[in-house]
Amino acid sequence: MLPATSTTDQSSHQMATETNIVETSIQHKLRGLPKSKGKDYRLYQVPEHLREVNRECYEPSVVSIGPIYYYKRNSLKYSQELKLRHLECFLELGVWKKGYAAYSLGNFIDFLKGWEEEARLFYEDNISLSSDEFVEMMMVDAAFIIYFMMLRSPDFPHREDPMDKMMAWALKVLQDVFLADNQLPFFLLNELYLMAFGSDYPQISFRDITCNFIGESSIPGWVAARTVGKVRVRDAEDIKDLVDFLRVLCYPSVKLGHDQNPKDNEERFCDENKLCCLPLKRQGRNLKDEKKSQFPPTATALKATGVKFLATDGKNLLDIKYRDGVLQIPTLTIEDTTETILRSLMFSEQCHYYEDSYFTHYVFFLDALINTSEDVQVLIKHGIIEHWLGSDDEVATMINRITRNVAITNCEVYYSQVSRDLHAHVTTRWNKWRAILKTDYFNHPWSTLSVVYLVVLLVLTVLQVYTGFTQ
Known part of the structure; x- marks a missing residue:
């Protein structure tokens, strides 16, 4: 029979061996992790839990832009011809402007090679494309976007349009250009445009072209692109991609941290187990009610209690105000691309702007305002919503679906004071009786x-x- 001390030593040795095996396994997996790029990624791939809500809003239909979808979907391979035809026209435009002094394709490729390392850092995942493949992708995709936008800007002479006989694709291409992870770095587009056409059109920046392109569309922000948004993007120091450009274009006139109402600058109550945080409960106020009042009642409930609706111009799309019984909301045009654009803007905020998620709060505000087609009809009647969808039910379904699986990470929702004022109006005794009389x-x-x-x-x-x- 072995002594007790010997048995203990064997157990300790066995435990140490098992620990070493587990440690070795974990160390092997740690060494296999991709190396950190040492900076905040500029473009993240959309996770599966968001895609599953509506895949069509996250995956390109006609053209892939950037490396994430590069030759990954068979349905997109034929779009390479479309992009190459735009590249051909891009090069011909340079020859038309400069003659023999025009840059050759080789000149552009050499130029882009100098930006390859920085462009690769733009993406979350380590890109599997070789150096030659990556530079080719940058050249073809960037030239496609630049020429596609120039064709739709009034500042340039009419030139050959490779999509002249393909208008059925145009709306889907517009949607693809603003997909969340179907992007090129904005600096790359800007630098290539400056090299190709900067000396020919010194008064027209690529930011001007992008504003004109958006302004000629009907996507959210098109009014701002024609008016106040031009100043916003011109003064912006860092624009990540075209989705980020659109977000900057639509900044509200008053930003978070500079609240319209001093009551918003209260101390904050943050539950560490929740993503959504709320202001500290004041004497006599219920925290559960406070959370509910972060978002407004429905449009039909507001109408029944006497709230008036007023549509304002869309140059400040995010400027929603409530004063003296009147709820002022800029007109929103809803078409087939709207859900995709809003989802892209929200995802960009989820990745980079969780402290000032203006579009996310805007969409949640609309979601609270709209539950049924009756709510949509109220907003249509007052010019707040214009839509090209099949029915009012489709609008309600789209708005209600768009916030699914999306978290609000900011302590104070941008429209919380507006919502609290609306709830205060609705819960006034006379207004409650008025709603009952009107409804029943x-x-x-x-x-x-x-x-x-x-x-x-x-x-x-x-x-x-x-x-x-x-x-």
Whole structure:
């Protein structure tokens, strides 16, 4: 029989061996991790839990831009011809402007090779493309975007359009250009444009071209692109990609941290187990009610309690205000591409701008305002929504679906003060009674006539009784 000390030594040795095996396994996996790029990634790949809500809004339909979808989908391979035709026209435009002094394709390739390392750092994942493949991708895709936008800008003479006979594709190409992870670095587009056409059009920057391109469309922000947005993007120091460009274009006139109402600058209450944080509860206020009041009641509930709706121009799309019983909301045009554009903007904020997620808060505000087609009809009647979809039900479904699997990470929702004021209006005793009367008794002309008839009958009965007594 072995001594007790010997048994203990064997157990300790066995435990140490097992620990070494586990440690070796973990160390091997740690060494296999991709090397950190030492900076915040500029473009993240959309995760599966967001894609599964509506894949069409996250994957290119016609053209792939950048390395993430490069030759990964068979349905996109034929679009390479479309991009190459734009590249051909891009080069011909240079010859038309400069003649024999025009840059050759080789000159552009040598130029882009100098940007390869920085461009690779733009992407979250280590790109599997070889150096030659990556530079070719940059050349073809960047020339495609630049020429595609120049064709749709009034500042340039009319030139050959490779999509002249392919208008059925145009809307989908517009959508693909603003997909969240179907992007090139904005600096790359800007630098290639400056090299190719900067000396020919010194008064027209690539930011001007992008504004003109958006302004000629009907995507969210098109009014800002024609007006106040031009100044915003011109003064912006760092624009990551075209999605980020669109977000900067639509900045609200008052940013988070500079609240419209001093009441918003309260101390904050943050539950470390929750993503959504709320202001510190003041005396007599319920935290659960506070959370609910971060978002407004529905449009039909607001209408029933006497709130008036006013559509304002869309140059500041995110500027929603409530004053003196009037809810002011800029007009939003909804078409087939709108959901994709909004999802891209929200995903960009989830990755980079969680402290000032203006578009995310805007979409959540709309989602709270709209539950059914009746809510949509209220907003359409007042010019706040214009849509080209098949029905009002489709609009409601789209708005309700768009926030699924999206988290709000900011302590104070941008529109929380507007929402609190709306809830205060709705919960006023007179307004509650007004809503009940309107919903239950005056929701139809016949109902109204019935109530009037009963009131008249009651008055006549009282008069008859009173007359009987006096006689």
